[in-house]
Amino acid sequence: MSTTTQAQSPGWRSGSRLVALTRKETRQLLRDPSSLAIGILLPILLILIFGFGLSLDVKNAPLAVVMEDSSPTALQAVSGLQLTPYLSPVVLGSMKEAESLLGAHKVDGIVRVPSDFASRLGEGRARIQVVVNGADAAKASIILRYATAALAQNAVRQGDLDGVSAGAPNASGIGAVTIDERLWFNSANTSTWYLVPGLIVLIMTLVGAFLTALVMAREWERGTLEALFVTPVRPVEILLAKIIPYFGIGMLGLALCLLASKFLFHVPMVGSLVVLVFSSMLYLIVAVAVGLVISSVTRNQFLASQVALISSFLPSLMLSGFLFDLRNVPTVVRIVGQALPATYYMELIRSLFLAGNIWPMVARNCAILLVYAVGLLTVARLVTRKRLD
Numbered sequence: 001m002s003t004t005t006q007a008q009s010p011g012w013r014s015g016s017r018l019v020a021l022t023r024k025e026t027r028q029l030l031r032d033p034s035s036l037a038i039g040i041l042l043p044i045l046l047i048l049i050f051g052f053g054l055s056l057d058v059k060n061a062p063l064a065v066v067m068e069d070s071s072p073t074a075l076q077a078v079s080g081l082q083l084t085p086y087l088s089p090v091v092l093g094s095m096k097e098a099e100s101l102l103g104a105h106k107v108d109g110i111v112r113v114p115s116d117f118a119s120r121l122g123e124g125r126a127r128i129q130v131v132v133n134g135a136d137a138a139k140a141s142i143i144l145r146y147a148t149a150a151l152a153q154n155a156v157r158q159g160d161l162d163g164v165s166a167g168a169p170n171a172s173g174i175g176a177v178t179i180d181e182r183l184w185f186n187s188a189n190t191s192t193w194y195l196v197p198g199l200i201v202l203i204m205t206l207v208g209a210f211l212t213a214l215v216m217a218r219e220w221e222r223g224t225l226e227a228l229f230v231t232p233v234r235p236v237e238i239l240l241a242k243i244i245p246y247f248g249i250g251m252l253g254l255a256l257c258l259l260a261s262k263f264l265f266h267v268p269m270v271g272s273l274v275v276l277v278f279s280s281m282l283y284l285i286v287a288v289a290v291g292l293v294i295s296s297v298t299r300n301q302f303l304a305s306q307v308a309l310i311s312s313f314l315p316s317l318m319l320s321g322f323l324f325d326l327r328n329v330p331t332v333v334r335i336v337g338q339a340l341p342a343t344y345y346m347e348l349i350r351s352l353f354l355a356g357n358i359w360p361m362v363a364r365n366c367a368i369l370l371v372y373a374v375g376l377l378t379v380a381r382l383v384t385r386k387r388l389d
Contacts, residue, residue: 208287216295
């Protein structure tokens with residue numbers, strides 16, 4: 001076949017049109033400040049806000065300690081509260097004062113040592129009251145656990161001393177037990193390691209779905225796409241030319257997130273970076289396809305942006321497991337969450353960051369994302385072709 005014949009073949013012409021369209025879309029994207037702000041500036045702001053401003057940890061929680069018994073035994077019993085970085089105890093003289101501080105939200109809880117603590121301790125019936133503000137149930141549970149553990153440390157130490165002084169292991173005849181604690185997959189015990197990988201899901205959703213839907217809808221409004229439709233350009237070529245630049249912006253957002261996770265938040269990367277990038281590419285295709293479908297159906301910038309937020313970004317934030325475990329929500333909500341592609345990408349990326357290459361889970365979730373990508377791209381092509389008719 002001659003060079004002229006090859007240059008005039010349908011495949012060559014289609015590829016040439018695709019390159020020209022992609023070049024045009026890239027130039028248009030680079031000349032649009034609003035698109036660059038959403039695609040680059042907004043992810044940077046989200047990284048800083050979520051990474052530094054959002055935390056599920058409880059540290060230095062103010063705690064009122066009411067010492068109705070000021071004996072050395074009572075003081076020793078609450079000494080463990082001073083040794084933990086999670087609590088900030090303030091010693092008070094009366095329960096009334098502590099209750100007023102608790103009502104004013106100046107302290108998160110009260111530890112009350114009754115006046116007969118020392119005498120009851122000798123009888124084996126000593127009690128310490130712990131009261132926690134339960135308005136925030138999750139925070140109250142954490143503070144209660146911290147306070148109880150800190151108080152229990154003194155009891156364990158005292159039990160060991162009593163056993164040694166008696167010349168026996170302890171009263172029950174069992175030697176002292178040392179508990180070796182270890183946190184798997186989050187040795188720093190910080191919520192930042194948990195939140196930063198999930199932030200990547202939100203940024204990929206925002207850039208892929210929201211930005212694509214907004215820009216495509218704007219072109220529907222301006223009539224740019226209708227002008228292209230009267231040319232020999234095929235709908236598939238138009239869609240691919242729209243996907244490629246925003247796919248590149250999404251991968252740039254992924255690179256920013258990976259750099260921030262390593263150098264700003266020091267989140268470890270236990271799994272394979274290649275697998276993480278590959279799965280991120282799959283999910284980004286899904287997000288871009290969602291944006292294409294939304295823009296083709298709505299053809300209005302304001303409506304497209306609202307639909308994109310409601311159908312993609314907010315569900316990714318609330319129902320994908322970013323903030324809480326889906327096993328703790330009602331069945332209907334859990335079913336909706338499991339229908340979202342963001343849920344599978346969230347599980348995948350967190351496992352790759354913190355747990356490593358769990359290959360059965362990686363294969364299953366990547367396969368699900370691939371099915372979503374193929375299905376949504378097919379729907380986007382059909383919707384666009386129907387609009388052309």
